[in-house]
Amino acid sequence: MQTQQSAAAQREEVTTFRAHQQGAGAAAAILPKADVTLHPFLTVASEQPTREQIVDPEVEMINPADWDVVCDVRTPDEFEEDRILGAVNTPVLSNEQRAQIGTIYKQTGQHEAKRLGAALISRNIADILLEHFQQHGKQLKVLVYCWRGGERSQSLAHVLSRVGWQVAIIKRGYMGYRNQVRRCMEVLGRFQYHVIGGATGSGKGKLLDCLRYQGGQVVDLEVAADHRGSILGDHPTRLQPPQKMFESKLLHQMRGFSVDRPVFIESESSLVGRRQVPAAMWKAMQAAAQVTELEVPLHSRVAWLRHNYSYFEDEHKDVLMRKLDALTKTSGKKVVSEWRKLAEQSKWDDFVAAMLHEHYDIVYARAQLKYLTPSSSQEKANQPANASNHSTAKTGDGESLDGCHQEKGVGSQELDDNDISQTASLSLTADHDAAEQHTSSADDATVEAAGALSHLFGGPRQKLMQQVNSKQAESTLRWHRAPVDDINDEIYSALAMKLLKEYDPTALQTL
Missing domain, CATH: 3.40.250.10 (Rhodanese-like domain)
Known part of the structure; x- marks a missing residue:
């Protein structure tokens, strides 16, 4: 095979x-x-x-x-x-x-x-x-x-x-x-990254596809790593590419990119599965002057996830069960047992909603709060020099990544899988997911169907989400919310066009 x-x-x-x-x-x-x-x-x-x-x-x-x-x-x-x-x-x-x-x-x-x-x-x-x-x-x-x-x-x-x-x-x-x-991996920090965030199942990858199709400069880390960036993100029948191949794929994606235009990239942790995001790229992502946060109704997220992970519902259900067991340490035996019961009964809408509310959204919100509350030294490091005019920033007369030919050997070393598995990951997205920002009436119905989840809308969860919202508003990052009604071609193509018009009008001239 x-x-x-x-x-x-x-x-x-x-x-x-x-x-x-x-x-x-x-x-x-x-x-x-x-x-x-x-x-x-x-x-x-x-x-x-x-x-x-x-x-x-x-x-x-x-x-x-x-x-x-x-x-x-x-x-x-x-x-x-x-x-x-x-x-x-x-x-x-x-x-x-x-x-x-x-x-x-x-x-x-x-x-x-x-x-x-x-x-x-x-x-x-x-x-x-x-x-x-x-x-x-x-x-x-x-x-x-x-x-x-x-x-x-x-x-x-x-x-x-x-x-x-x-x-x-x-x-x-x-x-x-x-x-x-x-050498090229070492100088990826010279690009201006526009980070696309959003809760698990928000269709961030789909938005990247729309941006690329309309002429935007796009890096898809999950495609390069062949991993969807969470505990369930690896494919049941495929191994991730080696670290070296992952980096070759990144270089291949970025051929032709200009440092004078933004590069759209999905919010990720420093590890995509077991593949290490190049340090220079990761640092620049954390200092991104532009972050667009997708806000998608829960019922749409559930439907999107079921569509993209459909193999867990039939021929690879056993793989799903093993992955759930791995979450016992963080989520507890009782919670994991409830998830397993929903999966065994093929109550897939309920199962996905429960996973989102009891694991993904909470874990992400905590990591996002940490990201939005940097130490004084981190805050200084995260201030981009071009924050006031991100979309038109220059890197200096004639500056380009041609310097990668002269900068060989500076901080470069190969990482094998053992090294990578031990690498600390300061996560912008923690498990590569984002916090839910609002709940529609349709979402409430989905959550009620999941059973025993109403406590998550009050108490610690609600306070956590309020803290995240407050920190986003205070953040020195230019944080933009992008609410959408559903995940489909028409809505996401229109959103991509809007982003390009505002941040990268040059892309539209190439169409």
């Missing part, structure tokens, strides 16, 4: 990449145009490559859109861990063959390993040519890379160039590309 999913994901990735090359769809609108240089995420090589040209990631940004085909000749295992988005896996050695060559190299010698490696690579290159290149004409630009820009990439590049195609190799291979990604 994992192999089938990986193949499907690669097909989808390549399809998206090709759609961008053709300028098709909303995705293409946010990716860089050739020969346009606004900052390093859009910096591309304008020169035509010659045979077996060397592309140096220390000098120029690697942009897959500049190439007709990007070949990752590493093994499938290496490819799955991380890659240039849009690359096709054309391994010159399989996982098993590479391990075999390594063993021979250590136990027998270099000559014997090269002799067998040459035979295996030659045979595999023949298969690669038949499978991936028979449909191409004379004009073709191909970028090739392996782990360190050595024998594996050179072997395929040489054959392709002899056919007559224009071929380039990435200097230092994947390692060179990875260093470029790391």
Whole structure:
């Protein structure tokens, strides 16, 4: 199943990449145009490559859109861990063959390993040519890379160039590309982030989609992390991408972004599932001069969540039950037992409403209150220099993320899964959800149906919500409420248009 999913994901990735090359769809609108240089995420090589040209990631940004085909000749295992988005896996050695060559190299010698490696690579290159290149004409630009820009990439590049195609190799291979990604992650704080908040089930992701479709600069952390940002956020049949792949996806999303325009991003904690939001981005999100808080009726939130988590209601109900048990420490056995009973009886509206009121909204409100009550040192750090005019702020004459090429090594380090699991998370959204701000008559009916929830509207819960509302009003952040009647295309498209007109009118000029 994992192999089938990986193949499907690669097909989808390549399809998206090709759609961008053709300028098709909303995705293409946010990716860089050739020969346009606004900052390093859009910096591309304008020169035509010659045979077996060397592309140096220390000098120029690697942009897959500049190439007709990007070949990752590493093994499938290496490819799955991380890659240039849009690359096709054309391994010159399989996982098993590479391990075999390594063993021979250590136990027998270099000559014997090269002799067998040459035979295996030659045979595999023949298969690669038949499978991936028979449909191409004379004009073709191909970028090739392996782990360190050595024998594996050179072997395929040489054959392709002899056919007559224009071929380039990435200097230092994947390692060179990875260093470029790391440097870019370190300077994400230069962007102006407009945070989209809202209670769990408010359709924040849908609003981001509408903003992107209408030309806005959008980062979707949950898409990049393949996680919906809560205890129930991971998909029952898919693993999250590794941290390195998560960062590659962020870079891919942000190609073509201008630092002179806002970047719309959903409120998240510093961890999306087990994937760490880059520190520079996270710090800038907390200092955001603009926060738009969606306010959606409870019955609409319940319906939206049921639609998006429908797999928990049937084939993956057992997974849901295990996840609920994990909440016993924080919510108590009695509360979790009530949730389990509602789920077992398939009272799904009641179950979702109970989860929202007894867990998600309360946890978020507490974290939001903490976020809105910074210490004196935090308050100073959270003051954006351009708070008075967020939508038109500049970063200085000619300033851009081109500096990421010169800033390598500054505070950069790789994080593995063990490191990430131990990383502290100061949450803007705590479990990536937001506090409910109002309750309609339809909401009251939904809550009553959930049973035994009326106490949540008074006492500590009500005081907590009042504190959050008060702190929002006092906050130095420019906090905007965005009440909507329902979650649908018409309402959210209109809201996206309103936000763009007010904060990013340049986006509308690109439509």
